[in-house]
Amino acid sequence: MSSTAQSLPIEISSLCKAYGPIKALDDVSLNIAAGEFLTLLGPSGSGKTTLLMALAGFVRPDGGSIRFGDQEMIATPPHKRGLGMVFQSYALFPFMTVAENVAYPLKIRGVSKSDQKTRVERVLDTVELGGYGDRRITQLSGGQRQRVALARAMVFEPRIILMDEPLSALDKKLREHMQIELKALHQKLDATVVYVTHDQREALTMSDRIAVVNHGRIEQIDTPERLYRQPHSFFVADFIGESISLPVTVANDTAQLGGRVLKSDLAIAPGSGGHRLVIRPELLEVMSGPVPENANDFSGRVNDIIYQGDSVLVIVEHKSVGMINVRVPANRAGQTGLPSKGEQIGLALHPEDTIIVPEQVS
Amino acid sequence: MEQVGQRKIDGLWLTVVGIAVLFFLILPTLIVIPMSFSGASFLEFPPTSFSFRWYAAYFTSPEWMSATKTSLIAAVMTTAIATPLGSLCAYGLHCSAPRIRNIAQIFVIMPIVVPVILIAVGVFSLYAKLGLNYTLTGIVIAHTALALPFVIVTVMSGLQNYDFDQELAARSLGASRAYALWTITVPQVKFSIQTGAFLAFITSLDEVVISMLVSGGDNATITRRMFNSLRDQLDPTIAAISTCLIFVSISALVIISIFNRNQKNKDQL
Ligand SMILES: Nc1ncnc2c1ncn2[C@@H]1O[C@H](COP(=O)(O)OP(=O)(O)OP(=O)(O)O)[C@@H](O)[C@H]1O
Ligand SMILES: [Mg+2]
Numbered sequence: 001m002s003s004t005a006q007s008l009p010i011e012i013s014s015l016c017k018a019y020g021p022i023k024a025l026d027d028v029s030l031n032i033a034a035g036e037f038l039t040l041l042g043p044s045g046s047g048k049t050t051l052l053m054a055l056a057g058f059v060r061p062d063g064g065s066i067r068f069g070d071q072e073m074i075a076t077p078p079h080k081r082g083l084g085m086v087f088q089s090y091a092l093f094p095f096m097t098v099a100e101n102v103a104y105p106l107k108i109r110g111v112s113k114s115d116q117k118t119r120v121e122r123v124l125d126t127v128e129l130g131g132y133g134d135r136r137i138t139q140l141s142g143g144q145r146q147r148v149a150l151a152r153a154m155v156f157e158p159r160i161i162l163m164d165e166p167l168s169a170l171d172k173k174l175r176e177h178m179q180i181e182l183k184a185l186h187q188k189l190d191a192t193v194v195y196v197t198h199d200q201r202e203a204l205t206m207s208d209r210i211a212v213v214n215h216g217r218i219e220q221i222d223t224p225e226r227l228y229r230q231p232h233s234f235f236v237a238d239f240i241g242e243s244i245s246l247p248v249t250v251a252n253d254t255a256q257l258g259g260r261v262l263k264s265d266l267a268i269a270p271g272s273g274g275h276r277l278v279i280r281p282e283l284l285e286v287m288s289g290p291v292p293e294n295a296n297d298f299s300g301r302v303n304d305i306i307y308q309g310d311s312v313l314v315i316v317e318h319k320s321v322g323m324i325n326v327r328v329p330a331n332r333a334g335q336t337g338l339p340s341k342g343e344q345i346g347l348a349l350h351p352e353d354t355i356i357v358p359e360q361v362s
Numbered sequence: 363m364e365q366v367g368q369r370k371i372d373g374l375w376l377t378v379v380g381i382a383v384l385f386f387l388i389l390p391t392l393i394v395i396p397m398s399f400s401g402a403s404f405l406e407f408p409p410t411s412f413s414f415r416w417y418a419a420y421f422t423s424p425e426w427m428s429a430t431k432t433s434l435i436a437a438v439m440t441t442a443i444a445t446p447l448g449s450l451c452a453y454g455l456h457c458s459a460p461r462i463r464n465i466a467q468i469f470v471i472m473p474i475v476v477p478v479i480l481i482a483v484g485v486f487s488l489y490a491k492l493g494l495n496y497t498l499t500g501i502v503i504a505h506t507a508l509a510l511p512f513v514i515v516t517v518m519s520g521l522q523n524y525d526f527d528q529e530l531a532a533r534s535l536g537a538s539r540a541y542a543l544w545t546i547t548v549p550q551v552k553f554s555i556q557t558g559a560f561l562a563f564i565t566s567l568d569e570v571v572i573s574m575l576v577s578g579g580d581n582a583t584i585t586r587r588m589f590n591s592l593r594d595q596l597d598p599t600i601a602a603i604s605t606c607l608i609f610v611s612i613s614a615l616v617i618i619s620i621f622n623r624n625q626k627n628k629d630q631l
Binding site: 056058076077079081082083085087088089091092093094095104105109119151156162315326 | 523527528530531532533534535536537538539542543546549550
């Protein structure tokens with residue numbers, strides 16, 4: 001899109017919002033870079049929508065500050081914030097055609113009729129709905145409605161776009177397709193995107209950075225990869241990806257599991273309430289020979305083997321810690337041959353994959 | 363097989379009872395229509411002769427015409443005030459926290475639950491102090507108070523089926539709250555607002571008890587005059603007026619449903 005507008009950074013500091021005893025936002029501070037795709041990820045009721053609505057101006061925070069660029073927004077009414085917003089329900093106007101829906105923000109801004117027409121057509125082309133302008137909303141499929149909502153939110157070239165679970169009403173296949181498309185679209189647009197989802201896979205796919213929200217607080221904000229490989233807390237480790245966890249004792253920056261020292265390259269994040277070792281099934285290596293000296297040894301006896309299409313899940317019984325899941329890609333399993341039930345196998349957890357997290361962030 | 367037969371008998375029963383109930387509901391209303399075309403000078407059923415003389419009596423009587431005018435003006439003004447006021451009130455309640463909404467709803471329903479005669483006595487004593495008895499303003503204010511709950515309840519139920527995110531979306535797209543309300547929300551609860559307006563109109567037009575106390579003189583409503591006339595002599599003019607009132611009410615209802623039908627058709631296109 002041609003663009004006179006430039007994306008804006010967002011600066012949120014010490015934002016608070018309480019609903020009675022519930023702290024929906026508990027002292028949230030967050031800086032979002034201009035042009036960034038930032039996702040708010042968290043379980044139901046964690047405060048994602050509340051934060052987004054505070055950015056949009058529909059929720060009045062009890063305290064704190066929100067800045068777009070260098071402008072304080074906390075007292076600005078929603079219609080003067082210049083945001084594009086996509087709702088979970090799409091919130092399309094059912095008594096208007098597709099083109100009328102998309103033209104609504106232009107009409108308000110006093111854009112001339114002919115300009116409206118060309119801009120509506122252009123943005124409908126961008127979302128691959130060229131020629132759908134005269135349709136009624138009721139005549140569209142879920143995916144098409146989603147695109148109309150998107151077109152309507154970006155037709156006036158907002159510098160910030162907010163989306164609250166925009167894909168959750170679509171089926172899995174369409175959702176995955178739209179994730180890729182949205183990401184590509186973001187690269188074309190010059191806009192900062194704040195995206196809300198409770199689907200960790202969606203967050204990992206789309207985001208430049210992810211802010212993990214829990215109980216109205218931001219537990220960690222990082223790139224998808226760092227979030228996955230170096231979670232700062234048990235909550236983050238548990239919420240993102242698959243894992244099992246084991247309680248460990250930590251003293252002088254070294255962790256011990258059942259009396260054995262765990263070798264880890266990763267820093268142990270500060271926190272309280274004890275620590276846990278997080279083992280992701282895909283990070284364990286099945287060794288054909290003995291487990292190397294520098295790795296953590298989780299060898300055990302194969303209890304079960306479950307074929308899952310793209311991968312094979314091997315369930316290993318370790319004599320002191322119990323069951324451990326190991327994921328082996330299906331093609332590798334095919335090459336090297338799978339262990340058989342009852343067989344004793346070597347399992348290595350390498351120091352760079354040994355994740356030790358506190359129960360709670362401090 | 364036996365069960366199917368049993369169900370058929372049950373169905374027949376329901377139909378018979380249903381029709382009987384409808385009959386008893388409508389009959390008293392309908393009986394007045396033939397009586398209004400009677401040629402006799404007293405109310406009789408069935409009528410023995412046919413004439414328009416009671417319609418002529420109604421339309422040529424200055425007292426009846428003045429009362430009709432008062433009633434119509436009061437009904438129109440009540441509708442004009444209660445509809446926007448009640449709609450905004452419903453909107454406000456819809457947007458407020460559930461706890462506030464629940465408490466407010468009790469107050470909103472109050473005028474429907476409290477016996478009208480109590481309201482009438484209260485209004486009369488208050489108006490005596492304010493000098494509003496026997497004035498059109500007084501009638502309109504009292505009728506508006508009676509009509510408001512109907513508007514509020516119908517519009518609130520309309521809002522319940524409306525996806526309120528649409529208004530938020532409009533505001534995020536640059537519309538002020540008032541503009542979003544007017545261009546996005548109102549068109550979608552239009553039918554509820556129309557229904558509320560209709561109920562407000564009928565509430566005012568039909569109202570007797572408050573009108574008995576508060577209206578009078580030049581500003582007597584038609585219901586008050588009818589009531590008095592019934593007490594003095596049983597005059598078939600009443601039947602003619604009733605028929606006209608039925609006609610007005612049914613016309614309003616028909617107009618509303620035609621509006622609604624057109625609206626639905628348009629949405630489905
Ligand atoms: N208007 C409100 N009144 C009272 N409590 C509210 C209100 N809005 C949100 N809350 C509470 O604030 C907390 C955060 O809600 P929020 O809607 O932000 O969660 P969320 O992360 O978006 O969850 P979800 O994934 O289910 O959409 C919840 O405990 C919720 O019950
Ligand atoms: Mg939410």
